[in-house]
Amino acid sequence: MTDDALATTLDRVRVYPIKSLDGVDVDVARLAPAGGLVPDREFAIVDDDGDYVNGKNERRIHRVSADYDLDSRTVGLAVSRDAEGNGDTSDAGTPDAGTLDAGTFHLDDERARIESWLESFLGYEVSVVSERAGGYPDDTALPGPTVISTGTLREVASWFDGVTVESMRRRFRANVELASGEAFAEDRLVGEPGERVRFRIGDAELFGVNPCKRCVVPSRDPDTGEELDGFRTRFVRKREETMPAWSGGGRFDHPFRLMVNTVVLAESAGAQLGVGDDVAIVGVENE
Known part of the structure; x- marks a missing residue:
């Protein structure tokens, strides 16, 4: 070498x-x-068991789009349409993309609002945890x-x-x-x-x-x-x-x-x- x-x-x-x-x-x-x-992987989404809500465990997470402003430490969240171009995922308890408003949230000060938004989409409780030193x-x-x-x-x-x-x-x-x-x-x-x-x-x-x-x-x-x-x-x-x-x-x-x-x-x-x-x-x- x-x-x-x-x-x-x-x-x-x-x-x-x-x-x-x-x-x-x-x-x-x-x-x-x-x-x-x-701030790579500074935050993670976990369920009640402490398991990651990620692409391996929750396919619907791919449909959540995130747009960041790192200077203001905000994230804009929205739901994309499914593979057929429809809002409905066909999963019980999950609203379609037209009924869940996009929102902008402060990553540090509005974590509870981020959790609520994600819960509205996923249909179950989640937490957003943070680890600034190592992610x-x-x-x-x-x-x-x-x-x-x-x-x-x-x-x-x-x-x-x-x-x-x-x-x-x-x-x-x-x-x-x-x-x-x-x-x-x-x-x-x-x-x-x-x-x-x-x-x-x-x-x-x-x-x-x-x-x-x-x-x-x-x-x-x-x-x-x-x-x-x-x-x-x-x-x-x-x-x-x-x-x-x-x-x-x-x-x-x-x-x-x-x-x-x-x-x-x-x-x-x-x-x-x-x-x-x-x-x-x-x-x-x-x-």
Whole structure:
């Protein structure tokens, strides 16, 4: 692994302030003490049992659109229409999109109103919890920013008729996107078991560890929740067919993996990642 094995820049930074809802692009984001980006996954929606209300557990959550103003710390919530263009989800107790008004809420001061709005849509009680220091990452052992490349999103979108690059971006929900047009360029940040690839984004240093194992969420339309028939089967076949020489290895126990999970070096906590930052591999180290 050489320093120029991955020489590119950062093309996009996207944070998801409320876990499982839409993201928002930012020019610059700071690394929190726990390693995630501020304010990525700062809030989460949980049910009475404390389980996440997310795309894996609640398909209807895809129909909740979120529009953020991070300066004022507000979120606008609305309900999109279903796959047939209707407001009604056909689920008992759930109002259709025409009967639930969109609303704008302060993330800190109006959390009870957010909960009430979500409960009106979902038909059961939820709580919105917060953790500003580290958020609620999908992988608690590897809480750093997730990484993908534009080339990867373009390649994977080409496998499915009618699926755009932006739709694929919203399905896989990475935090940072490399400007590289090379498909699966981010796999260069994955070493063999027992190894971590050290890399730099601007002034921050991180370790690439695992290719991210995927769940049902990428198979669903990010607006309607409609599942794309045969998504996993086709994805696995095409991933195997197109996997480059630098991918694979012991970290790929199965091919339904895309995106890279990271951890942040302790001394990089508080550093900023920004669009246009140089990205380069430093070397490979033992865990």
